[in-house]
Amino acid sequence: MRARYDDIADWYEQEFLAGQGDDDPLEVGLALATLLGPGSGPCLEIGCGTGVHAETVRALGRAPVGVDLSGEMLRYAKPRLPVARADAERLPLRDGSVPAAVAVLVHTDMPGYPSVVREAARVLKPGGVFVHIGVHPCFCGGFADRSDPAALVLRRGYRERGWTTDSWTDRGLRDKVGAAHWPLPDLLSMFLDAGLVLDSFAEGGGDSPLQLSIRARKP
Template structure:
């Protein structure tokens, strides 16, 4: 997306530096929920490709897809990539054994459609791991200025897109974020035909991350769009 094209260098050189050391447990969560494997692991919204090393350590062969040419300019040194809309993946049905989306679902206004595409391209029995910001405690409605006392104001219950943010050092004030309440997000997995297997939270003392490991049941197709 154009918004990420404009900040790609800042993201690579400054934002990621502040995330070193896995303060939110994102890497640990991917390890726990995805686990060891073999074959292609498609990373939806791969950005600059910073998770490729972890996927390789787990035995997977990472391949990335992202819409931002600026982000992919950095990612190409880390993994094979293709520039494409995640809601229209350029892959065959039942073609990949695993896929992940790491901290990107709020960047995708059509994320329920993305989940349907993930279900389409996964092999029967294949795994999809979603790791994203926690919908209950992160968003324009949440003030995290005091980590020990997050203030949640009205707005959580509405599906919306916003650039409101409690800080100007993050991403949301620059590129905005789409928000789905927890039931809406979880139901999107079910509507796509994905079966939840495990859930996890990360970040303390109030969670920042919500993650889900899901699988595609054998010989099924996603339900038609409503």
Template sequence: MRAVYDEIADWYEHEFRGAAAPGDPLGVRRLLDTLLGPGNGRCLEIGCGTGAYAKQIGDLGWTALGVDLSAGMLRHAGGRLAAARADAARLPIRDAALDAAVTVMAHTDMPEYPAVLREAARVLRPDGVFVHVGVHPAFCGGFADRTDQRAIVIRPGYLDGHWTKESWTDQGVRDKVGATHWPLPELLHAFLDAGLRLERFGEGGAPVPTALAVRARKLRT
């Protein structure tokens, strides 16, 4: 299989990440710190890409592992974390093997995200933690014109829940690889349907949030 990110992996690593604003303007790292928190078990990043968050996960005390469909992105992840090429909806991991799992700014790249959540629940031990940090479904997508950050324009399309390459900017990844949009109720229902108990939430980015984060826990059976 060839993943869409294979074609832009070098650009993503050397140009897109290099041009990122300093600090944590979208609050992604703050949300990951707050909702994942310290731990000492194995934490799987699903859709790890180039391993940009591996050090942060390790600094929290976790043993960072990763899976991604793109061989091109994983080429840049070498040295950052132990990672394997795999479909996020069909993880090559036995049941209840992990203490924690995360997805970071990746769920819109996964058209089968409800299946990904079911797989996350399957590989987590009972009471294991799952943290989702992703673009905000209410304010980001092909329906959201973010040209003026002080006045985001929401156009028809939020309720459609479709895949699109439409983007408010040509400087990011969405106009290159597309994105799948999940309206907020569908996204949260997918957690519940997977057997994950919702615990905490967070938002990041200002003045209109760019990121939404969720912490959930695998239910005991």
């Protein structure tokens, strides 16, 4: 299976990420430090991409390991963390085998994200933590126009679930690979349906937040 990101892996690593430099506009590092926090043992990154979050996870005392469907993205990730090419809806791990898992900015890339959350719950040890960090479903999507830095324009469409390539910019990801959208109640329900307990939340990326983070635990 050829993943959508295979065709843009070089652009993603060499232009998109390189263009951000040391900036963290979505405050992913803060979300990981706050919601994942210090710990030990393996931390599974679901949809690890090129592995750019591995060092942040490692700095928390954890040992990052990653899975991704895109072989081309994993080509960049391999020097950064141990990886496996796998479908996030069928993780190659035993039940109850990891103490922590994260999914960073990937839920919109996964049309089957409810199944991904269930898989995360399956592979977590009892008491394990799953941290979701994603674009904010209320303020980011095909319905949200951020072309004016001073004014976020929300058009009709927030309640429309599904896949879109509509984007306010041609320098991002949505216009290239598309994105799935779930309204906030749908997203939160995925965790409850998977048997996880919602534990904590955070937002990041400005006054009109770009990012929503969720920490859930396996009972």
